[in-house]
Amino acid sequence: MKHYDIIIVGAGASGVFLSYELTKLENRAKVLMIDKGAPLEKRQCPIKKGAKTCVKCSPCHIMNGYGGAGTLSDGKYNITTQFGGDLHNYVGRDAAMALMEYVDEVLCGMGGADAKLYSTASSELKTIALRNNLHLLEAKVRHLGTDRNVKILGRIFDYCSDRIDTMFYTTITEIEQEQDGTFLVKTDKGEAFSCRDLVLATGRSGSKWISSVCDRMGIKQEKNRVDIGVRVELPAEIFKHITDDVYESKIVYKTDKYNDQVRTFCMNPYGEVVAENTNGIVTVNGHSYADPALRTENTNFALLVSNTFTEPFKDSNEYGESIARLSNMLGGGVLLQRFGDLVKGRRSSERRMKKCFTRPTLQATAGDLSLVIPKRQLDNIIEMIYALDKIAPGTANEDTLLYGVEVKFYNSKVEVDKNLETKVKGMYALGDGSGVTHSLSQASASGVYVGRILAEKYR
Template sequence: MRWWMERVSWVRRRTPKGDWDISLVPIRQRHMGTDFAHRVTADMAESVRRKGGRFQLETEVTDLSLADDGGFLVETTGGRIHARFLLACPGREGAHWLRETVGALGVRTGYGAIDIGCRVEVASSVYEELTSVLYDPKLVFVTPTHQDRTRTFCTNPGGRVRVEEHRGFRLVNGDALKAEKTANTNFAILNTVTMTEPLQDTAEMGRQVARFANFWGGGNSLVVQRLGDLLAGRRSKPETFFDAELGFDKLVPTLPPGPGVTPGDISFAYPGRIVRNLQESLELLTRVIPGVAHPSTTIYVPEIKFYDIRYPTSDDLETNLPGLFVAGDGAGKSRGIVGAAVNGIMAAKGILRAAGQAEREG
């Protein structure tokens, strides 16, 4: 067993197989940090420019249509672009727009699972035993009541909880800097949701859940709740959010109550089954990391990952519409930045092959 597996063997001892519905998926990772990631992407962009590539930043794509020559016409706020081949990587924010736009061109799409959950913030010391070995530990749960699958995601030791702006609603997310650390660690617990009858559109379901959660925040706002309040069955309130008698003074959140962040009750903001799953996941997690159960632990909603739209494609990520390739989270082909990067390489190779074949046939 590798040395880093040995260092997390205590997790497996605390989660004996068959006794508890929780397991650790150990992987090796390197943390770049949000601040250093900008340097890497800037270097990549410069490399593309040196090879003749051109970027149109802060440019919105407003429409997409087919050209008479079989290519594509892309309407943007910076003008029209004609392309023989097109790679669409909409990200989670643009996933719904792309589905509606390419659907009108005859591109086949389907629905997959969506992840709906919460962002949890604890003191860094609580999670340090695990994050000192695994920067982003992956813990998978099977909830006792409904036998649903949940998991931890996007752990940020010494990180910050952030507001994520979308069209028509707000979500919560988290990140961490490499050069500057906070006293807290945040992570998501995500509940995987699938739908069959009578509804299948998980993307629209997620949008409705996000808007409803923002509604319970008093408008376009996140809902934040102390774990002590959640377990006691009461809503969090501004006047008691840092109450010392309740133990809430032990953790100062990196995203405290204020404009756009409202103390409340996630059991009103989310469907009951999801709330139950999240609460049971936290209870399972406290068996491995007892400090998570402190009353001051802070929970934010809504956190939703929109990568549920599915595009049937070739191995090169080409859709049923010749010349149109898709990649990334918003196209349902990845669940994170590393997978999305691999997607880009796969699609690029596919475009080169398609272009070479077209040249030979032309």
């Protein structure tokens, strides 16, 4: 059995920046990072190679592997505490912002310096939105693009490769804590390792795994929220005046009918809609690129309705999964519907889709989202589309495309202290896998934060 000082479970944003900081800062720690996904150069979605639909790779190349779910995303880093997680509640607001600014400096130093930094703070859009009962959240946004993001992560891996041992295609099957406080870690390859400090940084795709670990270790978790919605796709010209100004517009609306909050999420100008596989369930997301040659004629973004449950129901993720499974059952994966068909109460057929002026960037099954998404959430989404039409005329056009479903699983919020350490001494939980963060910037910042703590410990 091989011994390490630190084992990092997960090579997502938090794990990557934890390894970066441990490499940069002077310390004597021996470090191993384990991920169930592929190394960066092997992460290729079959759809990019010509597959018509998601073939349910195990593990999913979009969700797993070096860099985590953020690797093949559009590389959007939102520097803010208004959304994207609660890191500021643990480390303080000023410290959280400083950590995110530091992450931005690292990204720029690794090749992102020419990526534009947007800001919504003084945008005229904020005033226009308020006049229409829409609320634009404030953030600075660094958009790297999927292509540039992959190159930067490659440079970070190379920087850390001589200092950090890394294992891919490896799943941890068992974790035990010995009487002396060290951890015993076993893998599906029959290997065993021990360590003094264990960092759980599994990201969104590791939600069930980290919950099982916490249950066995007696660590408290909160499980009460999931976001359900659709991915909207429309001609880029409709949102051009917004995306050219702020790029990522986080707009929140409170519906008249139910008094529920609906928000835009992950806006991708000139991007493409993609399918992703989370624990065997196919949902939808969006990407965009920095290289003009890779851009499309459309913009896509999510519209999400937050669902928070009370007793006795506790497993909000299972609720979201059940809706996604229904979409997979009816559509064999992702369902697609024209907005005009939805409001008229009819399914989108192949015949109707052939007449559609908006060309879809993801091949999906034409169908009826009202058979999948609960009425309350669907009513909220329709009302939000009409609200957005006031600041971006054309949003409510008949040929606006809706892909379903998009589900944002909020990992159970793990009980941690101000150092992001659980009640089990030496076990840390950070990034999106901990439920503390929900964004690339905050997840990366949490990795830097714990990296500094552990570097000091092993000086």
